[in-house]
Amino acid sequence: MKLFVSTTSPFARLVMVACLRQQIDAELIFVMPWENPQELLAVNPFSQVPALLTDNQLLITESSVILAHLMPQIFADEKSAALTSLSLGIINQAVRAFATERFQPASAAPHPFIERSTSLLSNLLPNAPQLDAQSDALGQIFFGIALGYLKLRLAEVFDKAVTEANKGALEQFCQRDFMQKTQSTALEKLPTSISQL
Incomplete structure (x- = not known):
């Protein structure tokens, strides 16, 4: 099987990390989805x-459906499903705010999506669960990936809204082997498969 990914997509990272942790191999095809590459359009018209x-x-397509297909057990446990859905929600709001700001015209007033997403995240994060930096539970791992993406793309929201305990846990979490293997700089070497990460 072939997994189309990019070096910066948090959704692709979720799937790559889950495959690494579950020892599921797949050929990796790196693309730039924003550029609508023919290689990706040929298999996924949504690019x-x-x-x-x-x-x-x-x-x-869709990271949650891919995860459910490859490893349905991660959604069988109620706690894992709840933390996974929270993680996907954080990533969705962060991507919406970042992408909307990135692609709006410089002269335009800020799009309401940006304020809505950053406000929702700012209200949610002070009461978010505590990240267990050493946990092998995929729900915890997805939560760590979500916090890491938030820190990368919406640093101001991260700094203001994430608890100090979660900031400290994230620092430890980002040192884990699978996080190092799937950071953008490592992926820029374009490994050819999950097993080559």
Whole structure:
């Protein structure tokens, strides 16, 4: 199977880390989805990553659906499902705010999506669960990835809204092997498969 990813997508990172942790291998195809590359459009007309092309040439998109297909057990546990959905929500709001700001015209007033997303995150994060930096539970791992993406893309929101305990836990979490293997600088070497990360 082939997994289409980019070096910066937090959704692709979720899937790559989950595959690493569950020892699921796949060929990695690196693309720049914003540029609508023909290689990606040929399999995914939405030009989004991650996109999984199965051995039967069936396309599965959306990180949560890919995860459910590859490892349905992660959603069988109620706590894991709840923390995974929280993590995906954090990433969705951070991506919306970042992408909207990045692509709006310089002369335009800030789009309301930016304020809405940053406000929702600012209200949520002070009461977010505590990250367990050493946990092997995928829900905890996804939560750490979500906090890491928030810190990267919306540093001001992260600095103001994330608790000091979670900031400290994130520092430890980011030192873990799978986080080092899937950071953007490591992915820029374009490994050819999950097993090569």
